[in-house]
Amino acid sequence: MSVFSERLTEARKMMGWTRKRAVSEIGIPYQTYSNYEQGKREPDINTITMFANKLNTTTDFLTGMTDDPSPKNHSASDDTALTWADLGMPYGGKIPDELKQTYADLAESYFKRHPEMLNKNNK
Structure with missing residues (x-):
């Protein structure tokens, strides 16, 4: 088979x-x-x-x-995955300084739960 x-x-x-x-x-x-x-x-x-x-x-x-x-878990590796610029879209493409740490904390938390995505994106 x-x-x-x-x-x-x-x-x-x-x-x-x-x-x-x-x-x-x-x-x-x-x-x-x-x-x-x-x-x-x-x-x-x-x-x-x-x-x-x-x-x-x-x-x-x-x-x-x-x-x-x-x-459901396959979008992070394709061309439609969100970027940092996408996250700042409500703010004209730029993340306000007071929110940068919040976004960084969210990303860190995500990659702790999904370490395979971190390795995939660094290849």
């Missing part, structure tokens, strides 16, 4: 779906889906993206790029 086939099966089971329910929800033939789960076929990127959306996970999880199946 491939990483993809194992992850597809895992994501389906996390949804509490049988294969029959999965093909009904996803809208592909049973045999095609079964071949994906058994590792007999590999889907194209558009199909992987569709699976990720329908199974409430990410393409990174399905392809083995991450072990985290949850789509």
Whole structure:
């Protein structure tokens, strides 16, 4: 079995779906889906993206790029992540001096709880 086939099966089971329910929800033939789960076929990127959306996970999880199946924790590494300038937007792009320490404390607290994000952003 491939990483993809194992992850597809895992994501389906996390949804509490049988294969029959999965093909009904996803809208592909049973045999095609079964071949994906058994590792007999590999889907194209558009199909992987569709699976990720329908199974409430990410393409990174399905392809083995991450072990985290949850789509909610992946925005910090993409191009839409907030920057210091974004945090100052209500203040014309500049954080007032009296709030800089508050923002720094928030960032420090966040990275203490999520040290993996600190390492990811420093690469």
